Amino acid sequence: VLHTMGEGEEGEEEKEKSSSKEKSEELEVKVEGETKEEEFYIQWEYEDLQGGWKPYDYYANAKIESTFHCAGPEVLLSHGHYKDNNYRIHFNYKTRTSIQRSVKTGRSRKVRRSQYTNTKPMSLSSTSTSTSTPTSTSTS
Numbered sequence: 001v002l003h004t005m006g007e008g009e010e011g012e013e014e015k016e017k018s019s020s021k022e023k024s025e026e027l028e029v030k031v032e033g034e035t036k037e038e039e040f041y042i043q044w045e046y047e048d049l050q051g052g053w054k055p056y057d058y059y060a061n062a063k064i065e066s067t068f069h070c071a072g073p074e075v076l077l078s079h080g081h082y083k084d085n086n087y088r089i090h091f092n093y094k095t096r097t098s099i100q101r102s103v104k105t106g107r108s109r110k111v112r113r114s115q116y117t118n119t120k121p122m123s124l125s126s127t128s129t130s131t132s133t134p135t136s137t138s139t140s
Contacts, residue, residue: 039118046100047110057081064089068113076103 044064045053056064060077067075068091078086086103089111098111 041116041118043114043116045112045114047112053112053114064111065113067091 042061042065044056044061046056048054055061056077057080059079060082063077064075067089071093072091074088074090076086076088085105087100088103089098089100091098098113099108100111101108
């Protein structure tokens with residue numbers, strides 16, 4: 001038995017295909033449009049001699065954050081340019097302060113944990129640069 005649809009009639013399969021296609025087109029518009037996407041990242045920084053803040057390099061930042069996240073009392077930086085002058089960073093979770101101390105000289109300086117927002121236009125063809133702005137500091 002062959003069933004043909006009359007003019008203006010849609011079968012269940014056709015309705016599902018049509019609905020799926022509409023959702024797909026809607027999704028494409030959202031992805032290709034200029035929607036904003038916010039990403040957060042943590043950057044550890046130390047206070048320089050002029051009172052400004054300098055970021056740790058990628059590997060030091062990852063090691064510091066990992067230790068902090070696991071509630072470790074301190075972390076030793078001894079790789080890369082820290083190889084000749086190792087630094088210990090001590091975390092005081094009660095006072096929410098952190099101190100970096102040179103193993104070689106004993107000199108210390110403040111360390112802070114900053115959270116930054118990375119906001120960028122989101123588009124399939126977009127290659128624009130992102131802007132970073134600090135949103136909060138949880139440890140200084």
